[in-house]
Amino acid sequence: xxxxxxxxxxxxxxxxxxxxxxxxxxxxxxxxxxxxxxxxxxxxxxxxxxxxxxxxxxxxxxxxxxxxxxxxxxxxxxxxxxxxxxxxxxxxxxxxxxxxxxxxxxxxxxxxxx
Amino acid sequence: xxxxxxxxxxxxxxxxxxxxxxxxxxxxxxxxxxxxxxxxxxxxxxxxxxxxxxxxxxxxxxxxxxxxxxxxxxxxxxxxxxxxxxxxxxxxxxxxxxxxxxxxxxxxx
Numbered sequence: 001x002x003x004x005x006x007x008x009x010x011x012x013x014x015x016x017x018x019x020x021x022x023x024x025x026x027x028x029x030x031x032x033x034x035x036x037x038x039x040x041x042x043x044x045x046x047x048x049x050x051x052x053x054x055x056x057x058x059x060x061x062x063x064x065x066x067x068x069x070x071x072x073x074x075x076x077x078x079x080x081x082x083x084x085x086x087x088x089x090x091x092x093x094x095x096x097x098x099x100x101x102x103x104x105x106x107x108x109x110x111x112x113x114x
Numbered sequence: 115x116x117x118x119x120x121x122x123x124x125x126x127x128x129x130x131x132x133x134x135x136x137x138x139x140x141x142x143x144x145x146x147x148x149x150x151x152x153x154x155x156x157x158x159x160x161x162x163x164x165x166x167x168x169x170x171x172x173x174x175x176x177x178x179x180x181x182x183x184x185x186x187x188x189x190x191x192x193x194x195x196x197x198x199x200x201x202x203x204x205x206x207x208x209x210x211x212x213x214x215x216x217x218x219x220x221x222x223x
Contacts, residue, residue: 045211102159
C-alpha cells in the first residue's frame, strides 16, 4: 500500500511565524500535491510538483511556497503565517503521467494560526 | 473556469440505496473520479469513469454521462460505515485534479 506521511497531525502557530509542513511518500511516485480543505469549499490545490525540483502553482498559491529536493519529500512553506491560513492541509501523491492516476492522500495536518 | 456541483448533505437508512450526484463544467474533460473521506481520515480513491455508462465495484457504482456533464455515485446496501464525505473530482490539464465541495452522507439505523 502507498503510504503518504505528514509529519504533524496538529500544529498551532502564531501570526507571522514561518511554518513548514512536511510530507513523505514511500512509493516512488513522481507527482506530489498540497491541498487545503475547508468546510463547504472542498479540497483546493495550492501547489504541485511532477518531478524533483519542479513546482507548479495550483489554484490558491498566494502566501505559500514549496520545496521538493528529493523525490519522496514535498514541503509546504508558509512564509509568514496568517489567521486565514488556519485550515486542514492534505498532501497527496500519484504515479506517472496518466490523466486518471488516482491520488493517495496523507491523513492531514490541522494548522491553527493564532 | 472549472466547477463541480454536488449536494452538501444526503441522509439515508441502513440497507437502502443512495445516489450522490455531480454536475461539472470544465474546459476539456478527461473523466470523473470519486473519493471517500471519513471524519478525521484521508480521502481515498473509489472510482474513475472516462466513458459514458455505469462502472460497478462491489456495493459502489459510478455513472457518467458526458453529454449531460453529469455523473453520480451509487451506494447500495448501505452500512453505517458508509457515513462519510464523498467528493467528485476531475483531472484538469496535466497533473491537476479539481474537487467538488463534497457531499456528507449520513446513514441512519
